[in-house]
Amino acid sequence: IGTFHTSCALPEGSATDMTEKDILNNGSFHVNHHNEDSRDNNVYDDETGNDVDTRIETNNGQLSKDVITDDIVRRKAFRWCQDSIGGAWLDLQSENKLKISPVGGGMSNYLYLVSLPDGMTPVRSEPTEVLLRIYGQISKSTLDFLVHNSVVFALLAERKLGPKPYGMYHDGRIEEFIQARPLLPEDLRKPEIMGMVAEKLAQFHALDMPLCKKPRWFKSLLRGWIKDIQNNLELNKSVFATLLKMAPSFDLETEFHELLADARRLNCPIVF
Incomplete structure (x- = not known):
């Protein structure tokens, strides 16, 4: 049983009645791992779309230290993008210039779309938008998590089975943002789409990855x-x-x- 979870997505704005042939011909069926091995801790303000402090209450009602605030997100996004991407990102004078919006679909990771401000163009070929992933509680569950997670992510990207990594850190990473939406329940009821999911899953099962081969x-x-x-x-x-x-x-x-x-x-x- 593999420990790496994938999710399937269709391109942004795609009709859910696309046929298997349409999707394959357009190259528009993505398997991504923006949802890996975790549970959704993200809490957002429904009216503004802004992220709200995410806190975990202990048994005595006190707030734990596991808090992700807007300031924390901005600081990490600013530092990581400048350090790992460079180019136009280095020209940003302030973290407040970044465009940041929460991305749904995560399970224990905090996910954000981070973009350069309008009007800024790449210096070379660096991306103008990336996915910021801040690890949730799952990263604290085992010492092996960070090593295995980073190795698997890099190998899948190299084999064109996942997003491209731009920077990896002990508490998160920045990666390629794939413009897509998760499959909905009505999508999963369609044999042509589930057939593609099965094919992709078989590709993952066939990979020889540097992970434990014992059934533990x-x-x-x-x-x-x-x-x-x-x-x-x-x-x-x-x-x-x-x-x-x-x-x-x-x-x-x-x-x-x-x-x-x-x-x-x-x-x-x-x-x-």
């Missing part, structure tokens, strides 16, 4: 989820009182071992 990810993932559930139930008993009353007979350990036994019986190959 599934076990580690489930064990982590069980631990999170147990910790949350213990720390937030009042919040989860209703859940505890509804499901007093949950035996997660037994189900965990049954799932592992089922997985072993399937004897599936380990793929990316």
Whole structure:
């Protein structure tokens, strides 16, 4: 079971009734990984479109230090783009000159479209807009995350299976912005589109990536989820009182071992 999640997208403004032939001929079917291995922590003001401070409450009601503010986003975007892209980005005198807007579709990463101000043109061939990704809580979950994430991202880009990287940092990166939209549920019900998704997924499964070939990810993932559930139930008993009353007979350990036994019986190959 691979640990790298992909999402599929159609070009901006595409009709959802495009045929498989239309999409392939136009080169307009993208597989991107703007949604990798995470959960959506982004909170935005619905009226203004501006990002609101994202805070995680602890069990005693206090705000944690995991806060992403507009100032933080601007500082990172300004510094990273100047350091890693150069060109016209170096001519910016202030971080406030950047055009920044939130991008939906992430899962635990904070995603933003960062653009040069109107009227500025590239000095060479540098991009005028990029995707800014600030890692969320998932980056703190394992020491291997940053290494594996960066290596996989770079290799997929080199093989033309993902966006081009422009700069990588311990708490995020800047990458090529692909003008596209995520597939909607009604798109996924169309056999011609799902056929393309299956073909792309097969391409990923066929890759030989420098990752662990032992079937340990599934076990580690489930064990982590069980631990999170147990910790949350213990720390937030009042919040989860209703859940505890509804499901007093949950035996997660037994189900965990049954799932592992089922997985072993399937004897599936380990793929990316």
